[in-house]
Amino acid sequence: MNKDKRKLILERLRENNPNPQTELNWSTPFELLIAVLLSAQATDVSVNKATDKLYPVANTPEGILALGVDGVKQYIKTIGLFNSKAENVIKTCKILIEQHDSVVPEDRAALEALPGVGRKTANVVLNTAFGWPTIAVDTHIYRVSNRTKLAMGKSVDDVEQKLLKVVPKEFKLDVHHWLILHGRYTCVARKPRCGSCIIEDLCEFKEKVYPE
Structure with missing residues (x-):
């Protein structure tokens, strides 16, 4: 895909959604960090249902640490991998308290x-909480980038590096949000909704799907 077409795609995504936001509920960098940690192999909807109950009770490292592993599990047990995630949440809270004065570090x-x-979670926190032009590549962004030919790669890391290279500076802050939302609602895995896609005419996916 040439740079002119790539820019047109990004301009169209920006026009459609000038101020994209994560669908995770959060009000502080710490709440965002925990929400993203919980979102691995889980939907944002399921995470929000859990944190909407957890955060009014505890939304600081000290507050969540006081709940203990078993206490955290009671709030997140509807989320996949909740046992290991509860352990990680408690360990993360201890480190934040002991090493970072209970503040989420603005440092990769x-x-x-x-x-x-991991790298993806760090990218989301740096981008969404601190305004860094990072690009967190998940399965949605990996699929959209390869399918459209926007930025092709054989791994999420390959796609991240390609996007960082080819996406103009003016789009870098928001491109992660645009692509994840596009992959979540339009360029879905099994049957992409090409007929309702705002970049369909620019996309280089050869096997486009249209409703009959």
């Missing part, structure tokens, strides 16, 4: 050192 290495926090 420090974030990735937290239990259950």
Whole structure:
């Protein structure tokens, strides 16, 4: 895909959604961090249902640590992998208290050192909470980037590096949100909704699907 077509795609996504936001509910960097940690292999809807009950009770490292692993499990037991996630949440809270004065660090290495926090989670926190032009590539973004030919790669890391290279600076802050929402609601995995896609004429996916 050439850079002119790529820019047109991004301009159209921006016009459609000038101020994209994560669908996770959060009000502080700590709430966002925990929500993203919980969202691995789970839907944002399921995470929001859990945190909407958890955060009014405890939404600080100290508050959640006081609940203990078993206490956290009671709030997140409807989320996949809740046992290991509860362990990671408690360990993360301890580290934030002991090493970062209970503040979520605006630092990639420090974030990735937290239990259950990988590169994708760190990218989301840096982008959404701190305004960094990072691009967190998940399965939706990986699929959309490859399918449209916007940025092709054989792994999520490959796609991230390609996007960082080819996406103009003016779009970098928001492109992660646009692509994830596009993959979640339009360019879905099994049967993409090409007939209602705002970039259908620019997309280079050869096997487009249209309603009969």
